[in-house]
Amino acid sequence: MAETIDIQLKKGVLGLCVLALLARNESYAYEIASTLSDAIGMGEGTIYPLMRRMQTDGLVDTRLVESSSGPSRKYYRLTAAGHAALDAQAAEWRGFARSVDALLDAKPPESEPQADQAPNETQEG
Numbered sequence: 001m002a003e004t005i006d007i008q009l010k011k012g013v014l015g016l017c018v019l020a021l022l023a024r025n026e027s028y029a030y031e032i033a034s035t036l037s038d039a040i041g042m043g044e045g046t047i048y049p050l051m052r053r054m055q056t057d058g059l060v061d062t063r064l065v066e067s068s069s070g071p072s073r074k075y076y077r078l079t080a081a082g083h084a085a086l087d088a089q090a091a092e093w094r095g096f097a098r099s100v101d102a103l104l105d106a107k108p109p110e111s112e113p114q115a116d117q118a119p120n121e122t123q124e125g
Helices: 002-024 029-040 044-056 080-105
Strands: 060-067 070-078
Touching: 002 029, 002 044, 002 070, 002 080, 029 044, 029 070, 044 060, 044 070, 070 080
Parallel strands: none
Antiparallel strands: 060 070
């Protein structure tokens, strides 16, 4: 069960994490995947479809850069829509995380006598 929650959480925040990385500087998919692998243990295979979707949605622009050590690399950078999506998703994430933290940190209520329960009285006579 814990593994399933971990995987679902990572999938849920993957887009937000990529937007945050690209807000710092432009990068290519393998570099993004390596950073996410180190940071949250996310696999490389999930990055490429996400990057294509972000490009289709207009959240990132790309440019090809020649490499002396191999094929050209496609660098991604945030568009204005990507920056707006990052701001919106970060605010949503922070609100959600605060709500979950509040639930996790909540103490159980003090037990009080129920209204329909009569107090323990010893009536004699």
